[in-house]
Amino acid sequence: MNSPISVTTLNTQIKSLLETTFIQVYVEGEISNLTYHNSGHIYFSIKDANSTISCVMFRGNAKYLKFQLEVGQKINISGNITVYAPRGNYQLLCNKIEPSGKGALALAFEQLKEKLDAKGYFKAEIKKTLPKYPKKIALVTSPTGAAIEDMKKVATHRWPLVEFILIPTLVQGEGSAFDISNSIKYADSLNCDVMIVGRGGGSIEDLWAFNEEIVANAIYEAKTPIISAVGHEVDYLISDFVADVRAATPSNAIEIALPDINEHRMYLDNVSNEYQNRFNNILLNKQQKLTNLKTLFIQNSIESKFEYIQSEIKMLKSSFRTDLIQKINSTQNELNLFNSTFKNSISSILSKSQSQLDLLKSSYEMNHPDKKDKNGFVQISKENKIISMDTISIGDKIELQSPKYIATCTVNNLEKQ
Structure with a gap:
């Protein structure tokens, strides 16, 4: 009969067997008993309908976890089996965790978006208005990327009067989120009119720093109006939702931030033309008024009045002469008519009187006493x-x-x- 072995020996043998047999496992289960420890380690269990297994993800791997673990969440775990010999407990040591049926980054994006939305980071009423004519713009981006050159080129053609302050920033990779956050805080202290935070296009992993909560907090707390310009038109990141304005690309951010100098030139030309037209109209109206006043002055001057009176006198004289001649002619005609009538009347009267006289003479002669x-x-x-x-x-x-x-x-x- 063999000699018995110690519990420690047994647990050691089990540990050696399990850890060498289950070097790499890939398992799916539902999270339960979740604990985020102060040390940075994550302790939880996964289960299915019939079984449960304990899991641990140490801080070294947990810092690369893109999303927040939640009880009831279904996940896929890559790891290996380890045994804690002092207690004889085995557990699944997690190296990588992915959400089941959904990418980790997509889930992390949705989780952070919901969290920040609940905190009021996306409210329209807190968005700051961009100045119409910014004099100084802070650029939080990489000094070596294509984005900075594109922005400078657009600005040169659009509004060359603006001053840019470049804040060299790490925009991807480890530590980039922390660097972006610090750059935003520094740019906010420069009293610029606008701040543009962004970079050119890339994969979701390349752009992920702009989906971090630390960057969202820095944008939310900034006093300077911020334009988020990350990636391309199709790329939507947390920084886009928190910023005051979202631009499709870094070049588009410059177009949004700066007025178009050509439009202003055309506007100034229109204003100049309108001013000239109005000025000419005013001069024309004043000239017309002056001409009218001059005419009115001439019409009401003493000379004009004398000329008018003189013309009136001449007209009256002429009229008087005409009337007088007409009256004289009329009177003459009347006199002629009267003379003719008078002569005719006298002749008639004389003739009649002569007839009467002749009759009386005849009567007298006939009635004379001598006869x-x-x-x-x-x-x-x-x-x-x-x-x-x-x-x-x-x-x-x-x-x-x-x-x-x-x-x-x-x-x-x-x-x-």
Whole structure:
């Protein structure tokens, strides 16, 4: 019968057997009992429907973990089996952990995005406004990359008046996130008008430093307006969401930050033309007003008034003469008409009077007493008035007259025949 071995020996033999047999394992399971230790180590278990195994990821490997482990999360682990001999416990020593069905970087991106969104890093109301005419721009980027040359070229053509301050920064690899964060803090202390944080294109791993929380914090805490310009149009990083403005590329960041000098030249040309047109219109209006005032002044001057009065006098004289001549002619015509009428009237009157006179003469001649001296005929008068026999009464004193004699008689008898 063999001699018994010690517990330590047994555990040592088991440790040697397991660690040499399961040198490389690749296992899938669901996280439980998760603990992030102050030392930087991560302790947890993975399980399936029937079993559980303890796991540990030491600090040296944990610092390369791109995402945050969470209870209930399904993961794939690459590692090996190790045994803790003093307790006889075996566990899975994790070298690399990937989320099951999803890339680690994609999951880390979503986790950090949700975390920062919950903290209010992406709120539109906290975004700072870019100045319209920046005089000084800080560039947080690599001094050797193509991005800096592209930005300088665009700036030269777009707005050469701007001053750039380059903050040489490590933009990929180990320690790049820490360096970007420090560069942002330093640039923020330079009192620049705008800060551009970015780099040219690359793989997601190359750009990953701009997805780190330390960079997001530096951008959020900066007082200077920041444009995030990382990668290409299709690349969206955490820095894009936290920054005040996102640019598709570093060149696009310059286009956003700077005004277009050609547009301003055209604008100035338009303003100059508009100014000249308005100035010419004002001069033309003033000239027209001056001409009108001059004309009005001339019209209302003493000389003009005298000339007007003189012309009025001449016109009145001419009118008076014309009227006078017309009146004289009219009066003359009236006089001629009157003379003609008067002559005709006088002639008619004279003719009529002559006719009457001739009639009276004829009557007189016919009734002349000398021609009435006939036997038996006398003229009867009373009180020197010739009367007829019809007016005589008995006792009247009458006179019987003939051309040669007057007889005074008293009527004693009066008989009607």
